[in-house]
Amino acid sequence: MTIRDAQPADAEAVAAIYNEGIAEREATFETRLRDADDVREWLRGLYPVLVAELDGEIVGFARIGPYSEREVYAGIGEHGVYVTRAARRHGVGLALLEALAGAAQGIGLHKLTSRIFTTNTGSIALHQAAGFTVVGTQRRHGLLEGRWRDCVLVERLIGDAAE
Template sequence: MRIQDADEAHLGGIAAIYNDAVLHSTAIWNERTVDAADRAIWLADRTAAGFPVLVALDEHDVVGYASYGPWRAFDGFRHTVEHSVYVRGDQRGKGVGRALMKALIGRARTSGVHVMVAAVERGNVGSIRLHEQFGFTHAGVVEQVGAKFGRWLDLAFLQLVLDDRAAPPAAVSDIR
């Protein structure tokens, strides 16, 4: 398995993993599937904003992907990102998520990100445990803020402080 930046050749695999999560899990709180054209727009938007989109590849296929983007759209949050990691169903438990997390955290650190936030459905114990293994701490739960499959969903927040800066840079700047 190798981790690299995503490009147009990976869009079908990314869309397939995304759609599987939409249809069969509460990892993504959307109810509509996407196609490669939709993911092309998403990839272009992410990269234009300076955010990474990483893919995990086996010999032939995309087996997972990860990205981060703005946590909130206000200047004061510019040093914080929210990330996502998704692994193809038949590859879960094989280290793909761990490899993507490691690469994504490394990318965030070298890009000057101060805090990485995870928003995880409270019942997704596997994802929560993975985050804990990387040093994420629990930051709270907001109950019944989502709905899918005919039930309310609770959202757990976890965070990882990536550096030990005592204070942020004084000027508003693009840290990505």
């Protein structure tokens, strides 16, 4: 398996994997499916988008986006990680998160954070395996199809901040 920066040619595959996660209704509050143009837009931004490639196929991706518009929080990135169903539990998510932490350090971030539905026990376990700490639970953080969802907040300190 290779972890590398996403290229415009990967956009279709990345969108398909994200849409799988959106359709499961366990990974994100998002319900609008994305297309390759949406992914190419991410690639034009300043933050890393990584893909995992196995036997020539894109099987997962991870990306960082801004945590806040406030300058004081410029060192924090909010991330997501998605692995296609058929490739799960083979270490792809862990490899992506490790590489993402390196990419975060490379652009000077001191922290990665994300919110995970309390019911998404697989993602919580993955993040703990990847050195993230569960900070706490945010109750009723948003509505997904009319149902309140609670989220755990996870974070991992990066580089000097981790020492």
